[in-house]
Amino acid sequence: MVGILLMTHAPLGSAFLQAAAHVFRGMPERLEAIDVVADQNTDDVHKLAADAVQRLNDGTGVLVMTDMMGGTPSNCCRSLGDPDQVAVIAGISLPMLLRALTYRHDALDVVVEMALAGGQNGALRIDCRTRI
Template sequence: MVGILIMAHAPLGNAFITAARHVFRCMPEHLEAIDVMPDQNPEEVIQLAKLAIARLNLGNGVLVLTDVCGGTPSNCSQKLDALDQVAVLAGLSLPMLLRALTYRHDNLDVVFEMAQAGAQNGAVRVDNRLRIAPG
């Protein structure tokens, strides 16, 4: 099973875990979040992430999901990408997380691709123009 670490601006990380628990009706295993606080020392964030990765990696790797590319969580995660069996994906959305959780029994590369596809396919236009005419 691939572990999943969410690194996001506070309080998003734990909010995403709460949403995943709601959807799956249980707490997904080997899923953790680091909510990065304003002005938190980046070295502290990196150390917390390394400890979380050590807990989450059961031998199949860890997917690190960050909220926005260029933000502190994402910038800190770049230091983690050099670790063995770690892949980092920015642009966290609920469809991305749910897809990663659904496919996490596969290998890390597949989980990464499925999470990325979940994010891309999860962004759709929803409005009245999409109605199907009766009849």
């Protein structure tokens, strides 16, 4: 099962963990978050991420999801290991995370594609003029 690591600006990762636990009625296994705080040493953040990737990888790989490209959390994910074993995507959303969790028994590249599709399909404009 693909492990999932959330690397975000604090406190987003922890909030996503709580939301996932709410939706799945319990904390999904092999899911962790690292909440990066302001002015945190980037070497320390990279070490935390590398250690988490090792913990989460059972040989099927790890998907690292970060909140935005170019921030400290994503910058610290650039060299976390073998690209066949670690994939990083930016722009996490709840639909993206839930889709990744749902498909994590597939291969890493499939989980990445499903997560991206969840993020793209999960962003919709709601017409507030229509009554249900």
